[in-house]
Each structure stands twice: as C-alpha cells, then as structure tokens.
Amino acid sequence: MNELPFESDQQRDTFLAKLRTSGYRGVPVPVIERLLNQIDAKCIEAGAKAAVNNPQPHFSKLIVETFWARRQMERHQATPDEGLSFLVAALLAMKELNKQAEAIFLEAANDSDSTPMLAITGLHALVQMEHPDAEPIARRLLEDPREGVRAHAAAVWPRLNPEAYNALLATLKKPLIDTPTAGKVLVGLLQSQRPGAMDHVVRWLSGRDATTLGRCCADLSIYRPPGASQAMIRVLDGATKQEARQTLMQMLYRVGDAAASAKLIAIVETGSDAEARYIVEEMSGYEKTPGWNDQLRAAVRHRGDESLLPIIDQAVRDAANWRDR
Numbered sequence: 541m542n543e544l545p546f547e548s549d550q551q552r553d554t555f556l557a558k559l560r561t562s563g564y565r566g567v568p569v570p571v572i573e574r575l576l577n578q579i580d581a582k583c584i585e586a587g588a589k590a591a592v593n594n595p596q597p598h599f600s601k602l603i604v605e606t607f608w609a610r611r612q613m614e615r616h617q618a619t620p621d622e623g624l625s626f627l628v629a630a631l632l633a634m635k636e637l638n639k640q641a642e643a644i645f646l647e648a649a650n651d652s653d654s655t656p657m658l659a660i661t662g663l664h665a666l667v668q669m670e671h672p673d674a675e676p677i678a679r680r681l682l683e684d685p686r687e688g689v690r691a692h693a694a695a696v697w698p699r700l701n702p703e704a705y706n707a708l709l710a711t712l713k714k715p716l717i718d719t720p721t722a723g724k725v726l727v728g729l730l731q732s733q734r735p736g737a738m739d740h741v742v743r744w745l746s747g748r749d750a751t752t753l754g755r756c757c758a759d760l761s762i763y764r765p766p767g768a769s770q771a772m773i774r775v776l777d778g779a780t781k782q783e784a785r786q787t788l789m790q791m792l793y794r795v796g797d798a799a800a801s802a803k804l805i806a807i808v809e810t811g812s813d814a815e816a817r818y819i820v821e822e823m824s825g826y827e828k829t830p831g832w833n834d835q836l837r838a839a840v841r842h843r844g845d846e847s848l849l850p851i852i853d854q855a856v857r858d859a860a861n862w863r864d865r
Contacts, residue, residue: 584623825855
C-alpha cells in the first residue's frame with residue numbers, strides 16, 4: 541500500500557486493480573486520504589469507493605472539500621473532471637444528506653458545466669433525498685442537449701410529478717426521438733401504471749429493429765417497472781423477424797421474473813425447433829432463478845426432443861467450472 545504517488549500508469553492501474561478485487565474493503569485510512577488527494581480521476585474513483593466501504597467520521601467532510609477544490613480547478617482549466625461524479629455518488633452512498641451534500645447535489649445536477657455523468661448522479665441524489673428541486677430540475681433536463689442526460693431525466697420524472705404522463709407521451713411521439721431517451725420514456729410510462737400506458741409502450745416497440753429493441757428493452761430489464769415483462773411478451777408475440785424475436789427473448793431472460801420465465805419455457809415446449817434450441821443454447825447453465833435448468837429440462841422432455849438435454853448438462857458444467865475458478 542506504499543505505491544502512492546505512482547511512478548507509472550501501469551503501477552497505478554495494477555494498484556487500483558488490487559483495490560477493485562478486494563471490493564475496496566480493508567483499505568487503510570491514510571491510503572484513502574492520499575487517493576482522494578490525487579489528480580487522476582481513476583484514483584478519485586477508487587478513493588471514493590474505498591471511503592464508502594471503510595467509513596470514518598471525517599470522510600464525508602474530506603469528500604465535500606475534495607469536490608469543491610476539484611470543481612474550482614475544473615473551471616479554471618476548462619477541462620471536464622470525470623472524478624466529480626464519483627464523489628457525489630460516495631456522498632449519496634454514505635447517506636450524507638446534510639446541507640453540505642445538498643449544495644453539491646444541486647451544483648452537480650443544475651450546472652450546465654457538469655459532465656453528463658455528474659448531472660445524472662446529482663439528479664439521482666436529489667431524487668433519493670426527496671429534494672423539492674428534483675422535479676423542476678428533472679423537467680428541465682428533459683430538454684438537455686445530451687441524450688444520456690435526457691434519458692435519465694425521463695426515467696425519474698414520473699416518480700416526481702403525477703402530471704408527467706402526458707409530457708412523456710408527447711416526448712415518445714417526437715419523430716426524431718433518440719433511442720436512449722425512448723427507452724427511459726417507456727420505463728416512465730410503465731412506472732405511471734396509468735390505464736393504456738402499456739398499450740403505448742407495446743405500440744412504440746412493435747416493428748422496431750433488433751438494435752432499438754435491445755437498447756430500449758434493456759432499460760425495461762434494468763429498471764423493471766410494473767408490466768415490463770408483459771409488454772415485452774406482447775411485442776414478442778407480434779414480432780416476425782428472427783433477430784428481433786431473439787433479442788426480445790434475451791431481454792425476457794434478463795428480467796427473469798415469473799411471467800418472463802413462463803414465456804420462455806412455453807417457447808421451449810411448443811415453439812419452433814430453432815427458437816427452442818436458441819433458448820437452450822443461450823440461456824442454460826447459469827441460473828438467474830433457482831431451478832431454471834430443471835425447468836428447461838422438463839420443457840425439453842415435454843417437447844419430446846431429448847437431444848437438447850446434453851446441451852443443458854454441458855452448460856451447467858461450464859457454469860460450475862467458471863464459478864470455481
């Protein structure tokens with residue numbers, strides 16, 4: 541732990557890799573303090589995560605001071621500081637929701653000079669602390685020129701404003717809506733649980749190419765709003781292109797809830813030979829839910845094609861070998 545300051549980028553990267561492998565646990569306090577005093581954003585990331593995993597009373601004050609010092613330097617040098625978002629995330633993880641943290645969260649989300657990641661992290665922090673400015677800031681960020689910022693604002697705004705539904709629908713109907721924003725808007729519509737919301741989601745997704753489906757349904761699988769699986773199942777039922785169908789099946793597997801699993805098992809039992817084999821080859825081995833491989837075996841036997849069973853058995857062995865490495 542005596543490598544700081546680093547003599548080379550390789551030495552730095554090796555040291556930081558060791559910290560990642562340890563889950564940033566057991567890092568001595570002086571090392572964390574020195575990491576937070578480095579210029580390099582990678583060191584700031586490591587220092588912030590280590591501070592969260594090795595809490596000390598003075599760390600939050602140190603992170604606040606580090607944020608403002610780096611923010612001032614960033615403005616002076618006119619160079620984006622990628623380390624700032626890690627400091628904001630650390631304050632949030634520490635549940636430091638005091639006035640000092642509040643000022644940083646507002647700065648991060650509200651300042652036009654913030655990098656996309658800093659603005660997104662600041663917005664999520666304000667949402668978590670139920671700050672009254674979270675809703676107007678999210679509404680403003682829906683018009684941000686950066687697609688990633690717009691996308692995340694669209695995902696959280698419905699939680700802050702019951703009137704967001706109509707605005708999200710209007711956004712979804714824009715002819716040139718970008719895919720990241722569309723994905724978050726679809727999440728927001730389902731989160732509203734308004735009558736007809738799922739119909740709008742299904743209608744927008746239906747007929748899209750596999751790439752668009754993959755990116756938008758990935759958001760549904762990550763945020764998992766109510767009805768996400770049911771919406772994807774309806775789109776899958778109407779899809780005819782093989783690549784689109786395979787993408788939707790992958791997204792259902794990623795969600796892995798009861799409805800998604802039941803749909804995939806039904807395809808193995810009664811679907812086409814190609815799709816049954818695709819599910820067995822791509823989705824066996826690692827168990828996202830307990831008993832998944834046994835469900836696949838039962839579905840294969842129900843289908844009457846036991847030639848698929850060795851594929852499952854081999855995938856299970858491969859998964860076990862990978863786990864034991």
